[in-house]
Amino acid sequence: MFVDKISLWVVVSAALADSVNPCEIGILTMALLHIIFAYGKEKVLRIGLMFSLGVAISYFFYGIFIAHVFRYIASIRIIVGVAAILLAIPRMIYALRGEELKLTPTPLRPLVAGYLRKGSVWYALVGGLLAGFVLMPCSSGPYYVILTLLSHDIVTVRLKAYVWLALYNAIVVLPLVVITLAAHFLMDVTKVKEYKDKLVPLLEWASSLILLALGLYVLTQM
Structure with a gap:
């Protein structure tokens, strides 16, 4: 089975490329800054982490669904x-x-941002669940590559394939967790947006390069 051949570096590199999602990163950054000024820093940590959890959950189950679809598509x-x-x-x-x-x-x-700005952890979870579905096209190219490689083993419910999928999704939400922690602990919260604006284009270019390599990789694994 291909799940035995796929390596850790392929999963990790794909997840790192997918984690640079300018849609989710931008929305979370602006929403957390709004929450800080509207509700105070004490809510930022819980809301940001719940949003990240929602993204991870919806992304994980979306992946399982797509893997089942891929299993029955020729070529x-x-x-x-x-x-x-x-x-x-x-x-x-x-x-x-x-x-x-x-x-x-x-x-x-704005629909996703609206849930975050309500200042409720449960709304933040719903926003994350929604974001995992509607905002994923911003960066999800690497995810489709991994799901293509794992589709057969996910359909046959092989544990290792699900472990790879869980690891992938944990890495995907890391930037969201880092932004949340930065917004909570940094004294000057405006720096979070400044760093985001500077780093995202560079990271986006690097993730695109990884996506290009993954596309070539999957074509050689025929």
């Missing part, structure tokens, strides 16, 4: 591999320009 590895390469190239170009390649409908972003 899915060719389709996903070529799509990954075609997506990576414009993302790299946009990142070099300091711009974002928008892959989600703009109205969906």
Whole structure:
């Protein structure tokens, strides 16, 4: 089975590339800054972590669903591999320009942000669950590659495939957790947005390069 051949570095590198999601990172950063000024820092930690948990949960179960779909599509590895390469190239170009390649409908972003700004941990969880579905196209190319490689073993409920999937999703939400901790502990919370604006284009370019490599990788595993 392919799950025995897939290596840790493939899962980790794909997850790191997927974790650079400008949609979710941008929304969470602005919402946490709003919460700090509206409700105080004591709510930031719980709301940010609950949002991250919601993203991880919805992303995980979305992955299981897509893996089942992929299992029954002929030539899915060719389709996903070529799509990954075609997506990576414009993302790299946009990142070099300091711009974002928008892959989600703009109205969906305020919808997610609205849940976060209510200042409730349960609304934050709902916002995270929603974000995992509606904002995932911003960066999910690597996820489809991994799901293509693991689809058979997820369908047959092999434990190792689910462990890989759980590890992947834990890494994906790391930037959200880091932003939450930074917003909670930093004295000057405006620095969080400044760092985000500077780092995201660079990280977006690096993640696009990884996506390009993953597309080539999956095409060689036929």
